[in-house]
Amino acid sequence: MKTETSAVDIDRNKGDFFYPEAHVRDAGAGLSERTVHYISDVKEDPDWVREFRLRGLKTFLEKPLPTHWASKDLEAIDFDKIRYYLSPGTEAKRSWDEVPDDIKRTFERLGIPEQERKFLAGVEAQFDSEAVYSNIKKAVGEQGVIFVGSTEGLKNYPEIFRKWFGKVIPIADNKFSALNSAVFSGGSFIYVPPGVKVKHPLQAYFRINAENFGQFERTLIIADEGSEVTYMEGCTAPKFNTPTLHSAVVELVALKGAKIQYITVQNWASNVFNLVTKRGLAQENAEVKWIDCNIGSRLTMKYPSVIMKGRKARGEVLSIALANDGQHQDTGAKMIHAADETTSNIISKSISIGKGRATYRGLVHVPKHLKNCKNNTECDALLINATSRTDTYPAITVRGTGNAVQHEASVSQVSTDQIFYMQQRGLTEAQAMSLSVNGFVNDLVRQFPMEYSVELKRLIELEMEGSVG
Amino acid sequence: MTKNETAIFEKQAAPILSGLGETREVPGWFRDQQRAAWKQFESLPQPTRKDQAWRFANVGLLDLSPFKYGGTLTEKERVTILEQSHGLEEVAGRMIFAGDELIERDVISDQLKKRGVVFQSLERAMVEHADLFRKHFMSQPAKLGSAKFASLHQALVSSGTFLYVPRGVEIELPIEIFHWLNGENASAFPHLLLVTDELAKVTVIEHFRSVNEHVPGFACGVNDLVAGPGAKVTYVCAQNWADNVVALQMNSTTVDHDASAMSLNLHLGSRYSRFESLSRLIGEGGRSDLLAVAMAKHEQEFDARTLQDHVSPHTASDLLYKNALDDRARTIFGGLIRVEPHAHFTDAYQKVRNLLLSDDAEANSMPGLEILADNVRCTHGATSGQIDEDELFYLRTRGIPVPVAQRLIVAGFLDEVVQRLDHPVISEHLHRMIEEKFAKNRGNLLKRAR
Numbered sequence: 011m012k013t014e015t016s017a018v019d020i021d022r023n024k025g026d027f028f029y030p031e032a033h034v035r036d037a038g039a040g041l042s043e044r045t046v047h048y049i050s051d052v053k054e055d056p057d058w059v060r061e062f063r064l065r066g067l068k069t070f071l072e073k074p075l076p077t078h079w080a081s082k083d084l085e086a087i088d089f090d091k092i093r094y095y096l097s098p099g100t101e102a103k104r105s106w107d108e109v110p111d112d113i114k115r116t117f118e119r120l121g122i123p124e125q126e127r128k129f130l131a132g133v134e135a136q137f138d139s140e141a142v143y144s145n146i147k148k149a150v151g152e153q154g155v156i157f158v159g160s161t162e163g164l165k166n167y168p169e170i171f172r173k174w175f176g177k178v179i180p181i182a183d184n185k186f187s188a189l190n191s192a193v194f195s196g197g198s199f200i201y202v203p204p205g206v207k208v209k210h211p212l213q214a215y216f217r218i219n220a221e222n223f224g225q226f227e228r229t230l231i232i233a234d235e236g237s238e239v240t241y242m243e244g245c246t247a248p249k250f251n252t253p254t255l256h257s258a259v260v261e262l263v264a265l266k267g268a269k270i271q272y273i274t275v276q277n278w279a280s281n282v283f284n285l286v287t288k289r290g291l292a293q294e295n296a297e298v299k300w301i302d303c304n305i306g307s308r309l310t311m312k313y314p315s316v317i318m319k320g321r322k323a324r325g326e327v328l329s330i331a332l333a334n335d336g337q338h339q340d341t342g343a344k345m346i347h348a349a350d351e352t353t354s355n356i357i358s359k360s361i362s363i364g365k366g367r368a369t370y371r372g373l374v375h376v377p378k379h380l381k382n383c384k385n386n387t388e389c390d391a392l393l394i395n396a397t398s399r400t401d402t403y404p405a406i407t408v409r410g411t412g413n414a415v416q417h418e419a420s421v422s423q424v425s426t427d428q429i430f431y432m433q434q435r436g437l438t439e440a441q442a443m444s445l446s447v448n449g450f451v452n453d454l455v456r457q458f459p460m461e462y463s464v465e466l467k468r469l470i471e472l473e474m475e476g477s478v479g
Numbered sequence: 480m481t482k483n484e485t486a487i488f489e490k491q492a493a494p495i496l497s498g499l500g501e502t503r504e505v506p507g508w509f510r511d512q513q514r515a516a517w518k519q520f521e522s523l524p525q526p527t528r529k530d531q532a533w534r535f536a537n538v539g540l541l542d543l544s545p546f547k548y549g550g551t552l553t554e555k556e557r558v559t560i561l562e563q564s565h566g567l568e569e570v571a572g573r574m575i576f577a578g579d580e581l582i583e584r585d586v587i588s589d590q591l592k593k594r595g596v597v598f599q600s601l602e603r604a605m606v607e608h609a610d611l612f613r614k615h616f617m618s619q620p621a622k623l624g625s626a627k628f629a630s631l632h633q634a635l636v637s638s639g640t641f642l643y644v645p646r647g648v649e650i651e652l653p654i655e656i657f658h659w660l661n662g663e664n665a666s667a668f669p670h671l672l673l674v675t676d677e678l679a680k681v682t683v684i685e686h687f688r689s690v691n692e693h694v695p696g697f698a699c700g701v702n703d704l705v706a707g708p709g710a711k712v713t714y715v716c717a718q719n720w721a722d723n724v725v726a727l728q729m730n731s732t733t734v735d736h737d738a739s740a741m742s743l744n745l746h747l748g749s750r751y752s753r754f755e756s757l758s759r760l761i762g763e764g765g766r767s768d769l770l771a772v773a774m775a776k777h778e779q780e781f782d783a784r785t786l787q788d789h790v791s792p793h794t795a796s797d798l799l800y801k802n803a804l805d806d807r808a809r810t811i812f813g814g815l816i817r818v819e820p821h822a823h824f825t826d827a828y829q830k831v832r833n834l835l836l837s838d839d840a841e842a843n844s845m846p847g848l849e850i851l852a853d854n855v856r857c858t859h860g861a862t863s864g865q866i867d868e869d870e871l872f873y874l875r876t877r878g879i880p881v882p883v884a885q886r887l888i889v890a891g892f893l894d895e896v897v898q899r900l901d902h903p904v905i906s907e908h909l910h911r912m913i914e915e916k917f918a919k920n921r922g923n924l925l926k927r928a929r
Contacts, residue, residue, distance in 0.1 A: 079531050376863075379838055393853035396823070402848040405534065408863035410838040420858040421850045 037095035037193075039222065043067065046192055049095045053161050053195070056168070066181045066191025073185040081338055083309050087283055092224040092255055094193045136196040136216045136227060146212075154203040155239075157212055160228045163199025170201050174232055178261035178291050178317070187287040190226045190259040197227030197258065202237040202268075211273070211459065216245040216256075218282070224255040231261070233268035233296075240271040242462070245278055245306075253308065254282045262290035262298055266320065269297045275462060277306040277469075280336055284310040294320030294349075301458060304331045304339045305469055313371060315344035318352035325354040328458075330451055330466070332473055333366030333398075342371035342403075347383040347413075356387040359451050362398035363473060372404040374415060381412040389419040392450050394443070394474075424450075444474040492550040495543050495666055495697070499634060508613075509605055516633035523627035532624025535811045535843040536782050540725055540751040546666045546697040548635060552577050556661060559690065564657045566686055566717075567908060571652035572598045577659045577690075578667055579637045587650075595645035598654065601670055604641035611643060615674055615703050619731035623755040623784040628727045632668050632701045639670030642683065644710075649680035653715075653905065660689045660696040660724060669700035669728075675710040675738075682713040684905060689721035689748070698726040706738035708762065713741045715905055717912060720748035722777065729755045736762025736791070743900050745909050746773040746781045747916050753782040760787075760794035769798040772896045772909070774889075774916050775808035775840075785814040787827055792852075795826040801896050802833045803889050804840035815847040816859065822852050829859035834866070834892050836885075886917055 037048045046067050050060040075084050136159075146157045156167060163171045181191040198214050218225050233239050245256070256278060264270045270290060278284055284307040290298035300314035316325025327343035345354035360368035370389045391400040402419045424446045432442035448455075448467055455463040499517050525541065526533040561583055564575050573585035587598045597608060605612045621629035640656050658669045675681060689696060698720065706712040712732070720726055726749045732740045744754055758767040773781045787796040802810040816827040833842035844861040866888050874884035893913055897906045 078529060391848075391850070393850065393855070396853050397820070398853050400848065400850045402846075402859070404844070404846060404861070406844040406861055406863065407535070407841065408833065408835065409841040411835050411840075411865035412838075413835075413863070413865075415861075415863045417844070417846065417861040418858070419846070419848060419860070420856075421848060422856060423853050 035095065035097045037093065039093050040090045041067070041092070041094055041193070045094050049193055049195060052095070052097070054165070056164065058172075059164055062176065062181070063192050066188050066193075069182045069188035070185060070192055073182070073188060075185060080311060081309055081340060083338065084283075086253065087255060091222055091252070093220065093222050094224055094226070095195055096220050096223055097195075136214065136225075147210075150208060153206045153208075155206060155208060156199065156201040158199050160194065160197045160199050160230070163230070167199070167201070170232065171199055171230055174261065174263050175230055176261075178263060178289050179259050179287050183287060186257045186285045187259050190228060190257050190287070193224070194226045194228035194259065196225070197229040198231070198241070199229070200231040200239065200241065202233045202239045204234040205236045207238040208240070211240040211242045213241070214243045216243065218254055218256065218278075222252055222254070224257065227258050229258065229260040230263075231270055231272070232263045233265060233270050235265045236267040238269040240273065240459075242273040242275075242459075244275050252281075254279070256282055256284045256286070258286045260286070260288040264290065264292045264296035264298050266293045267295045268293075269299075271299045271301065272314075273301040273459070273462065275303045275305070275466070276310065279306060280308055280334075282307045284312065286310075286312045288312065288314040290314075290316045290325070292316055292318050292320065292323035292325060295322045296320060297324040297326070299326040300328070300343070302327065302329045302341065303462075303466060304329075304341055305473070307339075308336065309338045309340065311340045313342040313344050313373070315346065316354060317346045317348055318354065319348050321349050322351045323349060324352070327356045327358070328454055329356075329358040330454060331358070331360040331368050332470065333360065333362045333368040334473055335364040335366060338367045338369065340369040340371060342369075344373040345375070345385055347376045347380060347385070350380050351382045352380075353384045355385070356389075357454060358389040359392070359454055360390075360400060361392045361394065361447055361450070361470075362400050363394045365397045367399040367401070369401040370403065370419070374404070374406045374417070376408045376410075376413045376415060378409045380410065383413040385415045387417040390450070391419070391421045392447065393421065393423055394447070440474065444471045447474060492547040495546045495548050495631075495635065505602060506605055506609070513634045516630045520627055520630035520634055523630065526624065526627070530624065532784065532813070534813065534845065536753070537751060537780055537809070540780070543697060545664050545695065547664050548666055550578060550662055550665060552580065552582070552661060556690065557582055560659050560661070563688070564659075564686075566655050566657070566684065567653060567904060569652050570655040571650050573655045573657075574600075574640050575657040575659070576638060576667070576669065577661050578665060581638050591648070591650060594648050596648060596650065597641065597643040599641050601639035601641050601672060602637070604672070608641065608643065611674055612641070612672065615705050616672055617701060617703060619703070619733065619757060619759065621729055621755070622757060623729070623786055625727055625729050625753070625755055628699050629701055629729050632670070632699045632729070636668040636670050636701070639672065642671070642673045642681070644675045644679035644681045646676040647678045650682070653682040653684050653902075656683065656685045658685065658687050658698070658700070660698060660720065662691065663694040664696065666697040666699070669698065671702040671704070673703065673712065673714070674705045674707070675712055676707045678709040679707060680711040682715070682902060682905070684715040684717065687716070687718045687720055687726070687748070689724060692721050693723055694721060696721065696724040698724060698728070700726075700728045702728070702730040704730065704732040704740065704742075706732065706734045706740045708735045709737040710735070711739050713900070713902065715742070715900070715909070716744040716754075717909060718744065718746050718748055718752060719912065720752070722748060722750060722779070724749045726752040728753070731757040732759065732767060734758065734760045734762070734765040734767050734794070737764035738762065739766040739768070741768040741770070741900070743770040743772070743896070743909075744783075745897075745912065746771070746775070747912060750778065751780045751782065753784070756783075756785045758785075758787050758796060759790055760796060761790045763791055763793040765791065765794045767796040768899070769796070769800075770896050770899055771800040772893045772913070773802045773810060774893065774913055775802060775810055776805040776916075778807055780809045780811070782811045783813070787814075787816045787829065789816070789818045789822040789825040789827060792821065792823045792825070794822065796828070798829040799896055799899065800831045801893055802831075802842060803836060803893060804833065804842055805836040807837075807839040809841045809843070811843045811845075812861070813845040813847070814859075815849060816857055817849045818852050818855050818857065820851045823854040825852065825855040825857065827855070827857045831861045832892075833863040834889065835863060836865070836889070890914070890917070
């Protein structure tokens, strides 16, 4: 398979470059009310958004870091050194030709515009704090689909977005959702009208280009009754000497009978703290599906959730995590059953290489007096080296009769028999190992859109290089 | 004063939280340890639900202020307790405690004594077998959340059982221990220190019971179980406190090379019972089996926390916990398999199964894994469900009424664990205890069947 067909190029080396900064707007380092006002002024926020931000800041400052259960590595984040807002000071461009040359070069190196021509229904590219490019195919736009940046969404379509903004993930959900609420910038706002099925995926691409920078995009997707949409996001950053923070909030709302599929391929550089809150709300008969691949970052803490609020709603999380030296992938899923006959499925596969650590943290909640709810959870972990580490921490609460919940997890090593067999057939040990690992995730990868599965396989091969022998 | 009212012992009853009272004569070094433990107890914070080790637990029930330490036991009460202390028919030795007093002891046979088996009270052991005692008494840290209560135990423990089985000695019949809570707001600090030497074999069963039904009480026990190289240790806990008792039990098992340890905890009584089981596999070829059965009803809450700690390579552990929950009962299972770095060739298994019998029952499961070595095989599973309609239907087609069919299914569900014990006499005894609890519960099942 040729890599040009990939939707997002996630070759880590390909993302490891940066261009000189030429930011017109810079909120400076550190976080205070002044920072928040600065962002609000630049963005010409309506008053209610400004207030929302200030409430976010207050909550962020009040809440402690969750170090009683989370990694102590969080303490390495110096919130005073981070720059919270950087932008070239221009509106997002509709045509690729208008994008400034240096930014264009960045994204061309990553393969964004070609992809759009090939198969995407719309694309948005975010460079540090702001979208630099945003386009949606004419046909999709004519169906009434709205695909804009968060600033534009709040300003131009308040009647649609305000109703759900901050409702699925309230400000005080956790310290980092509060931080995002205070300084959010960029991200996508999508509305799909009733009955509209968006054939091709919508895509966003996130890039951090400046040192000490924190990226806080905010995405809200509303799929109205009976509609369907697939959204894909990819992310990269060059490796700077100091850690970078990425803390997004993603809210999905699937109204009656709607389907949302959200695909992430996260390939941040290995010193990015990736602390993301993602949650979907599924109304009657609706479906929210998260496909989450975590390959990069220093520490990722991300537990995509689905609240199944209507009868027969469905939630699904498919997760692949790959932790190499110096990485901790703390990922998982949360399934909150809040109506009868709701079903959820979690399948998580993790691979730990070298000194890498992969953690699955899950929550399944079936409260009182619900009938015929079902959850299935499967977590499989593969350990490659003697120094690799894996953890599993699920929490399952079930009340009452009439529900069925099952959780299974296993930890294993690549079978030496398999490796031996492949070596006998002339493969090197590394090739055999790589093939084996790909086989381990294969049944999950097959469910991904083709472009992503090809890319993931290639990426796993890259990560496996030098892990044996 | 009639003979019946004569006090067997009389101690000033004082609130637990008032601190160290004057207890019986103990060696100075032990007294020093107790003083340090009390300080530790006072300095450690009361657990909250935010503590990961106490997640889902009803920590509000841990108010110790009503409970008293010490008290009086009359001859009449003593006789009643002895009459009710029937467990197994044949035992190798027996101790009966009321509160923290040893009130009767059936000594082991001369033959066992001659071969070096020691079966005596804790306070005697700290003088006569000080070396063994100091080496093993509470030598494992309370890692599973109850460090504060382990300190409380250490500060206030005044009696208990010491059992030492020397090299190559196999005790065929079980050793039996009874712990009784007597009176309102009474407390007990049960302790078992069991040390087995190479290739020794022993089975111990502990019964936890209350003299009075429905009265509040508090129990805070610690067991140190040491399985020496090649030894085989079986420990059974039959917990049937009165329904207003708050109980905490912290057990640690150390499994040396080629040794095997099996524990089974049966939980029937108490309002809130927390049971922490730490099993450390420190030598190659070691194996640990952790079993538990809980039948929870009314407002009962059973809180089980376990750690299968694989320190050495080539070790195996297998955990099976089953809960049947009725009424508004709650259960919590927080378990962890930890494979330390270099503990390769670990084979660990963990399974928790909850059977929910009512719409208000709540089962919380947190099966966890922490794996720091790569050449391992570890799996865990957790399921929560209800009685299978097909099974029920099958039994009904055979003419078995619904309530009886339900009982059979639940009993069968729990029995799988009890049968794993491979000790028919004890299995039968536990089975009977479960049946008795069912008998009390029948009213509810009938109601629902209508």
